[in-house]
Amino acid sequence: MRSYMENYAIEMTDITKIFPGVIANDHVHFQVAQGEIHALLGENGAGKSTLMSILFGLYEPDSGHIKIRGKEVKIRSPNDATALKIGMVHQHFKLVHNFTVTENIVLGLESRNILGNLDVRKAEKRVQELSDLYGLAVDPRSRIESITVGMQQRVEILKILYRDADILIFDEPTAVLTPQEIDELIEILHRLKAEGKTIVFITHKLKEIKAAADRCTVLRRGKYIGTVDVKDTTEHQLAEMMVGRSVSFKIDKQPPRIGEVVLQIENLTVLGAKGVPAVRSLNLEVRSGEIVGIAGVDGNGQSELVSAIAGLLPVKSGRVLLKGKEITHSRIRDRIESGLGLVPEDRHKHGLILDFKIDENLIIKSFRRPPFSNKYGFLQFDAIREHALRLITEFDIRAGSGPATPAKSMSGGNQQKAVIAREIDLSPELLIVAQPTRGLDVGAIEYIHRRIVEERDKGRAILLVSFELDEVMNLCDRIAALSKGEVVGIVAAEQADERHIGAMMAGMVMEGGTHA
């Protein structure tokens, strides 16, 4: 075992950070050696981002000490962090879309010539040098809007390299990337390491840790669990440290019993926010008893597709049929009544009314009919309460004050369970599930996956949209790869392999894929 003792780039000791009602970091230790790739692992809400935000000067810790390169420091703002040569690549890029790569990189430290004009030449040259040195393959003159997401991430990396950072923090860097891009990123990380940079990356994906990191620190519910050498630790051991118990990754399911077509989409075109088509002539079928997964990188038309089926966005052209009945332009309420259920992508925006109590949230789609309201239009509170109690028990929703718990006071996992409970309870013929497990812990994910498979086995048609390729591959019977609003290919799950789907997600039409 190597010794890292003498040369720490980052030493954070006894860090405590308290937010109202939660201890985000509870006496956490975090030590990163000079020149290593160090993964920070934990479930959502484990306190990873808080810890890194403290390191980057976005929060001040309530207690604890920070040493950078052996020297005790106080980091009060991102400017302090930059001065200490710490740079951060945020999960959501902070780039100006109609600026060039170079303009984005120099933003804030523009050097000007005598005439007061931006000295682009000089900056471009430096960007090119950095790009070549680390193998980033970025053209300094491209506009941000014309380059891929993976490339944009590399611009973010260049931005901090340009500011001479030698400690680089990556916040969930792979969340927005295709599998191929993830491989490229890992290569870049190794290259940066070879040039003597120290790298910290936040993640909850074990595979990437095995592929990239030297050591790994695990946090669970704000507490420091341990730091391990990655090469001596299996994925299962890491998962156990992260969750606190042993977990299974496989989803048990029987082969599907596929029935008639429930959802049929023909040549569907939907305009996105900017008035350009986000879904282009899309064709797709979902039959009863199967789970069809949409694999794709965020922003390739998934949200628009789901919104159009649900009636939240207007359809430009094409048709949507539910059990053979056209619903292309139907009212949302009629769609719900003809058997369309949706677990929306954004549970705070669409899924729940956060200021409503949980019992009210559980009837927002069914409050009009008995037993929840009588024929005179009065709500029946006893029935509403009983319904909530039943679902709370059946779906194991943890709500502090039972049916009267305000939705906003519940944890993300329990909020999501509430949404899923409501939708499954309506027993829709077609259940659309968008990002069902985003931001949830492993226990909740297992449970939600099991319920989705149960619905399938009851003969419902299920359309699953997820940015997590693993989730799509584990859960679905057929997988449709979506790229730029088009279905590039559809494969049966048992024949699917990650490379192949990844290539399709990047827009490459593969021979193995069969069009529907």
Place this chain on the structure above:
Amino acid sequence: MRNTRKATVTDRFLDFITQSEAMVSIVVVLLGFLVGTILVILVGRNPSGMYSAITQVLTGWDLRRGTWNARYIGEWLVMSLPLILCGLSVAFAGRTGLFNIGAEGQYVAGLTAAQFVAIFGPQIPFLHWILAILAALVVGALWGGIVGILKAKYSVSEVVATIMLNYVAYFTSRVLTMMIPGANTYRTPTYPQTARLASPFLEQLTNGSRLNYGLYLALISILFFWIVIGKTRLGFSLRATGLNKEAARYAGINVNASITTAMAISGAFAGLAGAVVALGSFNYGRVLGGLDGYGFDGIAVALVGNSTAWGTALSGLLFGMLKSAQPLMQSRQIPKEITAIIMGLVVVFISLRAGVRMLMEWRMKEQAKKGRVIE
């Protein structure tokens, strides 16, 4: 030792005042009075005059002379009625996520409609004023509903639309009322007796005050608000729309219809306020020389009442009390403007709810540090 004791007393006090929104409102009102009292002292007057005026309004007792006259209570209620109704108007819109600054315009619309029916309606006891009230409800609802439609269909901000419609209502009312035969530049001929809301029973009870059937109408309105918002399907969809429009739409609620309905009901409340004033406090139609201001006061009433039915009723009574105490204060050498200052202070303090929330969060954090509350 002493320090810990002191901390627990403060803790208990903060726990007490932050336990509910209603408690916050009460504390805020007390705070308004406290500051008002200090101001009275600062200008060199005796604040006991202020409180004796208030006592007289609330109980009818004149502490200076030791006499009792129930008329003051009646006049207090008369003053409170339009405030409560306009408060309900703003509150109803508020519960639906809308800011109705136009209660004033809807009030004027209702008032004008009621005046017309009062003058031209059939002179049949009860039926006459009931028709006038209905006309005011309908016209108020239309005036509010227009804004709802504009908002729902064309995304016109209800704030801008209602403000503009206030002026339209005001000038239209003037023009139309002056066209009534026999009207001059400030009034119409006297109404027939059948149009008046006067209730001999209530008048007798309050020693000849102007207290009228409007009292019952206001009570019905409060109950209507309470039941519709809290207990019905309609209220459920309105509240859902108000709290999260996107989620309401996703759940199949017709958000546009909700907005229009809510604005219409909101307008009807304000219209009713107009009718209660026109038929209860006056026996002739007015050509308005200025805005009465009840609609604007309604914003403050709803704010202090936290947009609930009973809260709005109570805060309407509070504002009504302050307004009807004004002349009594003046006779006691208290500048009557102090009531307006107290009202203003209450509104400012209540807007500091956000500050109270910050205080609560800070306290939770302190407690978490001490290890008292975690999770």
